Amino acid sequence: MSTPRGLGFGAAGIAGLFTEVTEEQARAAVDAAWQRGIRYYDTAPHYGLGLSERRLGAALRDRPRDEYVISTKVGRRLEPHTGGGDDLANGFAVPATHRRVWDFTADGVRRTLEAGLERLGLDRVDVVYLHDPDDHAEEAFREGYPALEKLRSEGVVGAIGAGMNQTAMLTRFVRDTDVDVVLCAGRYTLLDHSALTDLLPAAVERGVSVVIGGAFNSGLLADPRPGATYNYAQAPTELLERALRMKEIAERHGITLRAAALAFCAAHPAVTSVLVGARSAAEVHDCADQFATPVPAACWQELRDAGLLSTEEPS
Template sequence: MKTRHFERLASRGITFTELGFGTAPLGNLYRAISDEEAEAALEAAWETGCRYFDTAPLYGLGLAETRLNRFLRGRKRDDYVLSTKVGRLLRVAPPQERTGIGKFFDTPTRREVYDYTYDGVMRSVEFSLERLGIDRIDILYAHDLDVFNHGSKEALKVKLEELMRSGYYALLSLRDQGVIKAFGAGVNEWQPCQWLAEHGDFDLFLLAGRYTLLEQESLETFLPLCEDRGIGIVLGGPYNSGILATGPKPGAFYNYSEAPKDILEKVGRIEAVCERHGAKLIEAALKFPLLSPLVCSVIPGGQSADQVKANRAILDADIPAELWSDLKAEGLMHPAAPTGLPGR
């Protein structure tokens, strides 16, 4: 598998595989899977050449991290890149108060407590190291600093300021000491990422679903800022929660909900252009983010070995360069989106 080297600070380089593995599905997201199924998915990822694994305390309320523990045990630490997240601490709770009811299944009965303070970051790292069974994490992302999770712009502002006033200095300290190589934020919206980039010294942003074949609004101001600052992007959710994988079918998911009519129509037009060029929508969707030199890795989810192998096959598909220029010509792609074509 091809790799991309990211280096923002001297001697702190990170080599990503173009395809990473997001472990949210291993936390029993939307359905429970066995330890054996989780292990098979991780083994399949390794066999395809994937060496970047992203996780978080939220994913299965610690379950994804503990499943990674079993898989990574015995593997050389320098053979893979690992990221996890801070901003949530997990507390034991009664079953009826468990976080993620209806989203995560058969998980420990814990509830999340948002904590972006200095102490909260340090404790989160300590707990993650224990669950993962390792002594070093490469990248830390402040998790879910967005309106979607905090409910309003006002509530989000409080959390952003809490991070910058307190937890940010824990991240700086960990990076300065060489405990981690880089830090950033893992967010579902590009606007908070831009605010953070304007207020601090961030290395990477894990941006979920906001720079895809369907959406490129982040090209207006955020991605140019990243280019100026030397900030890298890890792209999660390349299928926009499903619709770029399934196509514009009734009930298709977009941003974790049923896709509205205008999204269905736009995806239908994009799919028609792909078909004219003999390409599948899902192939173009996975390839598109990697056309940007800012993108270090793309991390679609995979709950089974077959899904993981399918993602690798999709990545290897050939996409005619003219497909991208036709999408621009029909107003279906931002004019500034990199395409790999001369001058574009």
């Protein structure tokens, strides 16, 4: 079991990413995703200290289980925390009821998944990713990955992989292990083509599915303006100017920059799904509308002619 083709729902936003999201808003976002035909949902314990898993599980509880695919992640184990305060230092507007502990050991992977299944209200998930093992490569490859292989053989999970914001280690997973799918966030977008150099060719060669996250690079490609964020920090002037040029070209061809950004990610043959993070029903509907918008070949050509895309990009 891998991920459905098309648009997927990234569930970090409904767990209060940067600003609070109510239960009603979160439920409405998931309901809108279902209404628009989205059948792949991605979550993680990291998102809102388990809140994303709880909210997503509750919103999908009455949906036919064989009609959707759900992925979660391991590598950050949650431990109770009684110190009070909030979790905004880690990006989530939720009470700091737990603390995250990096743990890619075999025992940690199993315990983290068991806790995630309980929060989701499920007895199995379709995909499990090792989550951001950047600084824990030895433990992830030596213990975490074999633990996922065992869980897959036991039928607790359908597919296994890794999810990261870099391509080098994901390429290593693709070449050196038997992963089914990898989640690459922010490294294959209109502004960052780095996955083309290693990850995507390797995935094609090995028959590994690629899920793309961060299609808007955390905001800049959704709404390029002064103060917009790129990879969760203020966008450099050079990239803002580049995004504004892309927006101008897209609008000249009767589409939005958001539509071009999503279409770009989806066009590569290795890519099966493009995740969009949404925190409201309105955002879900907008993303679904943009994803369904065809991008004229002339738009890609003008972007190439302007030096904004390489000749290998969509045609």
